Amino acid sequence: MQRILSLLSDSKFHSGEALGEALGVTRAAVWKKLKKLEGIGITIHSVKGRGYRLPTPLELLSLDALLEAGLDSGIPVSIVFETASTNGDMKQRINDGTSLPLMIAAERQTQGRGRRGRHWASGVAKNITMSFAWRFENGPSVVEGLSLAVGVAVARTIKKQGIPNPGLKWPNDVQIDGQKVCGILLEMVADEDRCDVIIGIGLNVAMEADVMSSVDQPWTDLASRLSKTPSRNQILADLTNELVTVCKAFEDGHGMKHYQSLWQAHDVLHNQAVTVSSLSQQRTGIAKGIDESGALLVEGEDGVITRLHGGEVSVRRR
Secondary structure, X not given: OHHHHHHHOOOOOEOHXXXXXXXXXXXXXXXXXXXXXXHOOOOOEEEOOOEEEOOOOOOOOOHHHHHHOOOOOOOOEEEEEEEOOHHHHHHHHHHOOOOOOEEEEEEEEOXXXXXXXXXXXXXXXXXXXXXXXXXXXXXXXXXXXXXXXXXXHHHXXXXXXXXXXXXXXXXXXXXXXXXXXXXXXXXEEEOOOOEEXXXXXXXXXXXXXXXXXXXXXXXXXXXXXXXXXXXHHHHHHHHHHHHXXXXXXXXXXXXXXXXXXXXXXXXXXXXXXXXXXXXXXXXXXXXXXXXXXXXXXXXXXXXXXXXXXXXXXXXXXX
């Protein structure tokens, strides 16, 4: 399916015969592959005597395009067409002994998930669905607050595309004008000597509304905020480079001390009345930014500051 989608990506008409010759299959096999593409949400126009075409050009991810966009050539890359979960793929690579760092990106993710086990919708070849893994030799303690620094990396990346005011909502949502544009999920594979961190990122670039029909919160994408759809390869290259910078900073011991003020410059909850929910209780207060560890500071009615860490905590404006 990836090969035939690549052939159709120019949005020009291609006959079934020409597609079959390029793929080394029969016209009947081409028709079956096209039906499979339609089954996963790709719209294909068919005109008798002219062939098949996509309604608009489609940019697929490729290593050559990423390197041309400035990707750090020292970062190994794996691009897959379809997978259940890029984080799951990364865990398997780590278990198999693959060296890190590594970046995995997928055109389609069928079982992506966000925080608290929520499903993450992504569409096909429209958005950024990726995982980046880094090995911290000094153990888990050095990565405290890393997910917030990753939010800064995403904010920097979309700023380069022309988004002037990305917001960060503790602990790891990226927003534009109060609407979610990106989710971040960190997972760790750790022992006493080292800590492998998997950074999963889903970024809406050109999201189709029907894909997001089941989402229960306001969302947006970059294409609807800009004059044209930005290059996914450029975004992925910039984002990966930003993640390398973040991980090196934490590896060198700078951690959230460096990123605290950068994160707070985008904090959408600062001085806002919030409701904080966990598995065991619910409380209200005023959000007062974060401390050097990345914990959210919430001032209660009695003036006492409570420090909240991630995990199963959810924060919403009141």
